[in-house]
Amino acid sequence: MNLHQLLLSSSIKPESIRKDWQGIEITGITSDSRNLKPGNLFIAISGYQQDGHKYIEAAIRAGAAAVAGEKAEPERLPVPCIQLVDSRKQMAQLAIAFYGEPQKKHKMIGITGTNGKTTTAFMIKHILETAGLSCSLFGSIANYINGKWYRASNTTPDSLQLQELLHRSNDEYAVMEVSSHGISQHRVEGVEFDYALFTNLDQDHLDYHHTMEEYFAVKSKLFQQLSHSGKAFINTDSVWGEKLAENLRTEGKEIYTFGENTGNNLRLSEWKTSKFPAAILNETENRGHFIQLAVPGLHNIYNAGLAFLALKEMGVEERVISEALMKFPGVPGRNEVYKEAGQPTFMVDYAHTSEALYHCLKTARECGAEKVYHIFGFRGGRDESKRCEMIKLSSDLSDAYVLTQDDLNGVPEKEILNELEKLQTAFGNEKGRIISDRTMAIQHMFMHASQGDWIVVTGKGAEPYQQAFELPASSDGETIRYLQRTAAAQAKKAE
């Protein structure tokens, strides 16, 4: 595509560029000078860590055919330079134009909320595939198109990656997690959603959004990106869900709600939580659907209920949805159970908020744990205001807990340990202790627990450790398998 066509399709006036430069061929777009290929357009972004404008010259040396940015100096440069007002926002428009509006090939499903985005996205993909339909998925675990998985560096990919994946995807549907960071950084700018889902809102990311109202307002923006005939699906069992439904109703949007109260389009009327939770979802007094899950927890009934409501509107048969839910295998690192005969049971989970912790620890009890032991920490440099609530909750719902390291994100270990000491003294209810090395914390609880007990390890899920620990393992799952193997071998030797 030449520069003239690209600018025209992105609503940028081509006349801003010298006429003899307008025919230059653009081979790709990048915002990272380190990945630039000859012939690419380089877009400079003023980031949180660095100013991309610093790399304009490096990009030209690497072969950039043109550059763009908010602080560019056109007259000084040997290649065309496009003046932008908002680099991230206009990068999305340029990407959409470059890849030829690829979202038009797909039915787009966006999921937002604090907890449950990944699980609900995986459920939707699983059900669509069971119904014989193909579905791409973009989210925190990985990105998936045309039957293949690709590494993801963000929950919501940036606009260049998103549009490139949508362009390459031949799948009929595309389901994506839409994070509040993704919305505020214009990663989904210009995407029109056919379906948008809201799971819930809990205190998180207030280091970035400052107040819950601001966080809610950003998440709500997803629903302003619904297409003309787009439909919204909302879990109303929270004040934020109710508020969103009310706002969208006032705006005349087509909304479908799920929750416990009558008046919801799908009502959670009865449920049973255990290893295999079950529920009845009522459309009317006399018309209900029975669902049973192979993943534990009331929160997963909520994820399944919202997915059920949305898939029904997408035209998938109710029988197919129920059957698919029964076989849903779960998501790596979410309520993932590790069980070895004669040993305590482990559950690895990705809980990062009080509400997620609440569901996770309750789930362990509902699955029959005699005692629940909890191991967790806090990510360095992330929302600090949620930490005391999470410690209080753990001390209320567990029999004992260990505070340990999560990702340090550049914060010195000593600083995190001091913070843990303070929080523990103030809110720990004398139920906890601190063991900085994560693998040693898991080992400590394993030695302490008995056969009927559950050890719940939260925070990292399936993600690899960012730092080396004492035991030879690079994730919570590997640490657990190492401990289970060692204990089983010792037991065999003792026989």
Ligand SMILES: CC(=O)N[C@H]1[C@@H](OP(=O)(O)OP(=O)(O)OC[C@H]2O[C@@H](n3ccc(=O)[nH]c3=O)[C@H](O)[C@@H]2O)O[C@H](CO)[C@@H](O)[C@@H]1O[C@H](C)C(=O)N[C@@H](C)C(=O)N[C@H](CCC(=O)O)C(=O)O
């Ligand atoms: C704080 C934050 O959100 N940062 C995001 C942001 O990066 P940034 O602004 O910090 O980038 P930067 O390092 O300052 O660089 C600025 C520019 O210079 C360029 N550069 C830099 C160096 C160089 O040599 N050459 C060069 O061109 C960079 O490519 C970039 O374009 O823009 C990047 C591209 O989109 C994101 O990958 C990055 O996410 C980081 C990795 C991150 O951790 N973000 C988290 C907070 C996040 O977004 N999380 C949500 C999920 C939250 C949830 O769980 O609900 C998510 O969607 O992932």
Ligand SMILES: Nc1ncnc2c1ncn2[C@@H]1O[C@H](COP(=O)(O)OP(=O)(O)OP(=O)(O)O)[C@@H](O)[C@H]1O
């Ligand atoms: N509907 C829900 N309500 C409350 N907690 C939930 C819900 N669904 C999942 N959880 C909890 O939140 C954790 C994260 O779930 P999931 O990865 O599906 O959410 P997410 O929104 O993608 O989270 P993140 O943005 O942190 O990746 C789970 O491990 C579980 O403990």
